[in-house]
Amino acid sequence: MNVQxxxxxxxxxxxxxxxxxxxxxxxxxxxxxxxxxxxxLRDSAKLIAANALDLAAARQNGLEPALVDRLAVSAATVxxxxxxxxxxxxxxxxxxxxxxxxxxPSGIQLGKMRVPLGVVGIIYESRPxxxxxxAGLCLKSGNAAILRGGSEAFHSNQAIxxxxxxxxxxxxxxxxxxxxxxxxxRAAVTALVTMPDYVDVIVPRGGKGLIERISREARxxxxxxxxxxxxxxxxxxxxxxxxxxIALNAKTHRYGTCNTMESLLVHQAVAGAILPxxxxxxxxxxxxxxxxxxxxxxxxxxxxxxxxxxWETEYLAPILAVKVVDSLDEAIEHIxxxxxxxxxxxxxxxxxxxxxxxREVDSASVMVNASTRFADGFEYGLGAxxxxxxxxxxxxxxxxxxxxxxxxxxxxxxxxxxx
Amino acid sequence: MNVQxxxxxxxxxxxxxxxxxxxxxxxxxxxxxxxxxxxxLRDSAKLIAANALDLAAARQNGLEPALVDRLAVSAATVxxxxxxxxxxxxxxxxxxxxxxxxxxPSGIQLGKMRVPLGVVGIIYESRPxxxxxxAGLCLKSGNAAILRGGSEAFHSNQAIxxxxxxxxxxxxxxxxxxxxxxxxxRAAVTALVTMPDYVDVIVPRGGKGLIERISREARxxxxxxxxxxxxxxxxxxxxxxxxxxIALNAKTHRYGTCNTMESLLVHQAVAGAILPxxxxxxxxxxxxxxxxxxxxxxxxxxxxxxxxxxWETEYLAPILAVKVVDSLDEAIEHIxxxxxxxxxxxxxxxxxxxxxxxREVDSASVMVNASTRFADGFEYGLGAxxxxxxxxxxxxxxxxxxxxxxxxxxxxxxxxxxx
Numbered sequence: 010m011n012v013q014x015x016x017x018x019x020x021x022x023x024x025x026x027x028x029x030x031x032x033x034x035x036x037x038x039x040x041x042x043x044x045x046x047x048x049x050l051r052d053s054a055k056l057i058a059a060n061a062l063d064l065a066a067a068r069q070n071g072l073e074p075a076l077v078d079r080l081a082v083s084a085a086t087v088x089x090x091x092x093x094x095x096x097x098x099x100x101x102x103x104x105x106x107x108x109x110x111x112x113x114p115s116g117i118q119l120g121k122m123r124v125p126l127g128v129v130g131i132i133y134e135s136r137p138x139x140x141x142x143x144a145g146l147c148l149k150s151g152n153a154a155i156l157r158g159g160s161e162a163f164h165s166n167q168a169i170x171x172x173x174x175x176x177x178x179x180x181x182x183x184x185x186x187x188x189x190x191x192x193x194x195r196a197a198v199t200a201l202v203t204m205p206d207y208v209d210v211i212v213p214r215g216g217k218g219l220i221e222r223i224s225r226e227a228r229x230x231x232x233x234x235x236x237x238x239x240x241x242x243x244x245x246x247x248x249x250x251x252x253x254x255i256a257l258n259a260k261t262h263r264y265g266t267c268n269t270m271e272s273l274l275v276h277q278a279v280a281g282a283i284l285p286x287x288x289x290x291x292x293x294x295x296x297x298x299x300x301x302x303x304x305x306x307x308x309x310x311x312x313x314x315x316x317x318x319x320w321e322t323e324y325l326a327p328i329l330a331v332k333v334v335d336s337l338d339e340a341i342e343h344i345x346x347x348x349x350x351x352x353x354x355x356x357x358x359x360x361x362x363x364x365x366x367x368r369e370v371d372s373a374s375v376m377v378n379a380s381t382r383f384a385d386g387f388e389y390g391l392g393a394x395x396x397x398x399x400x401x402x403x404x405x406x407x408x409x410x411x412x413x414x415x416x417x418x419x420x421x422x423x424x425x426x427x428x
Numbered sequence: 429m430n431v432q433x434x435x436x437x438x439x440x441x442x443x444x445x446x447x448x449x450x451x452x453x454x455x456x457x458x459x460x461x462x463x464x465x466x467x468x469l470r471d472s473a474k475l476i477a478a479n480a481l482d483l484a485a486a487r488q489n490g491l492e493p494a495l496v497d498r499l500a501v502s503a504a505t506v507x508x509x510x511x512x513x514x515x516x517x518x519x520x521x522x523x524x525x526x527x528x529x530x531x532x533p534s535g536i537q538l539g540k541m542r543v544p545l546g547v548v549g550i551i552y553e554s555r556p557x558x559x560x561x562x563a564g565l566c567l568k569s570g571n572a573a574i575l576r577g578g579s580e581a582f583h584s585n586q587a588i589x590x591x592x593x594x595x596x597x598x599x600x601x602x603x604x605x606x607x608x609x610x611x612x613x614r615a616a617v618t619a620l621v622t623m624p625d626y627v628d629v630i631v632p633r634g635g636k637g638l639i640e641r642i643s644r645e646a647r648x649x650x651x652x653x654x655x656x657x658x659x660x661x662x663x664x665x666x667x668x669x670x671x672x673x674i675a676l677n678a679k680t681h682r683y684g685t686c687n688t689m690e691s692l693l694v695h696q697a698v699a700g701a702i703l704p705x706x707x708x709x710x711x712x713x714x715x716x717x718x719x720x721x722x723x724x725x726x727x728x729x730x731x732x733x734x735x736x737x738x739w740e741t742e743y744l745a746p747i748l749a750v751k752v753v754d755s756l757d758e759a760i761e762h763i764x765x766x767x768x769x770x771x772x773x774x775x776x777x778x779x780x781x782x783x784x785x786x787r788e789v790d791s792a793s794v795m796v797n798a799s800t801r802f803a804d805g806f807e808y809g810l811g812a813x814x815x816x817x818x819x820x821x822x823x824x825x826x827x828x829x830x831x832x833x834x835x836x837x838x839x840x841x842x843x844x845x846x847x
Binding site: 031113248262367371377420427 | 447450451524530532534536538541543545546628629643644647649651667669670673674676677678681764773786787788790791792793794795796797798799801802803807808809819820821822823824825826834835836837838839840841842843844845846
């Protein structure tokens, strides 16, 4: 079968299965989730063996060590996949939630019902545990999923697929509910993102290159997580101990996550007091500082001069851009202009400034006196997340079960007609 | 200036203005809406004179009489535009609404704030009153708008634009808040839908051809209203008097609207009882019936034999496709397969069947014992609507002020850091 025909058959199976999973009750979906978890644990050795094939190929192909690391599946990885599925089973089921019923003047009673999106296509790179996560989130939210993992994880993903299908069958659900593509042909991705009749939304997870390419090609709506260029702004009226703790945590808690601070903005009135103390702590941890001229005036030449590009960069590394600003206005403007609308925080004790920051910073998460590292599905109480959206429509920020649903209108009448 | 440069300058002005309008308080936005309404009423004669130029050109170019009608602006049209703006002013302001604040285990307090989308591009055809409506809805919801009306309404739209800008200035808002394109070059549309840096969402309003073209070209999310192939299903357990009233109203209240029924499905157990009565009433009103074989067995050869195409067609005319079905399952499957996910209704007194229809029919509006004609922003209490979405993500069904906003996450902390 050629790729076009294969993808058409996948799309048709997904559309048909989406009706079955949309109707499934919560118990049936949870039974499937637990059955998949059981199968994964039982097949742990098989999964690790399949993964070994991928790892050997990756090393042979000279994949970067960091990527090889992300690809590796251990017994602990399998346990955490299974645990993730059990946590999804424990989350409340959003499907069918009804809200906001009120009578309209015509006598109809109008409300909303939360419903699955239908068929969700997920395109991701290297990490095989995404396969289990994504399958679980789509299943619980009543969607059919078409998963396209990286070619470097092909054997691992097929082994996980076998467990997923066993779990679906055990719960009496069709195999079309979760399909993991059996091809690594690039044309399959193009087909997937251009089948609006069979796919309702695409979630790409991966590097900026992948996401930009998908967004360009897609003829289906995309929920995308482009990048996280997050800021902390230390205001003139900040509590400097809180500022120190937050700015340090937001940068150094983990370097490779999208909610890590990449640029620090400091009001000029407190720059002299807070920057030397912070710089010491950053340098202790091996963080390179790149600063504006005023930052370098305070901290000296150990700070590299920042270029225009630094303000735009998601380092994902122990590097931090630092800028001294004259005002809250300048900070807000800088963030809206150079940030990625992901997560930004102000440190201040000033009521009015905190309100302005919350309202005017155009980001998916805006914070007062808290570390940007909190922008995360688990910290927000969503459970697992399918990604963190930097889009503005549908869902912003961490996307959990609710982000994989939408609301339809329900009208309950007694024979009403339009006059 | 070439079209590319012109559109870039429009996009930049819109992005800058979007920050100002997002910050504007409700009073300021309402002042602008009333000032625009005042200017429209004062300039009524000017608008009608500008419209006369468009009408003369339309007639000269042999535009269809129905389209010439839609293009015409009378004193009553101007009054209804002004009244529409005053109604938008009277609606609650969704911007800044905060909800769902709860403490998380880490001690952060997490909630959501409703915020504008940013810059909304609206592309529409002939009817000049859309210009005032769309400007008003975007303004009230805190968005900057870029409006591209049909070339056949160019003079009318420019005259309305002058009033809009006068109203914005009177309220101290920048002109960039509502820009009405001063070119009819097709390349301007292509530029508008491919500027993700300056435009956050596109709303196309018009025929299927326009919307399909925009969706194909767009590199920006699109909220689209593709078409309305709406169904009424008369169940075996329907109250036949309600069924008669609803089926008649849903088809004949107005023929040209998207929430008009285009296909009638009737359970075989009641087809013999209800169809002859309904057919009489339809024929009295000049509605042509196209039926399946069983329908023709009951109603005779006056009913044209329906082809496969009839089940897919939005007639927007006094034509109705009629099908006798064996079961609720067949009805639901027919609607999900052939409908357009717009609005579908069941007539039944059966509790369990009503629940299944509501849950399983995958449409933006699902109704029990009410006419599909209720699917409308005014009937739903949203006030004016920017369109009726047949998409599944973001907003389904009538899109009012809330559909032009999204929610961001707000984190209120006291110095919390991730452990």
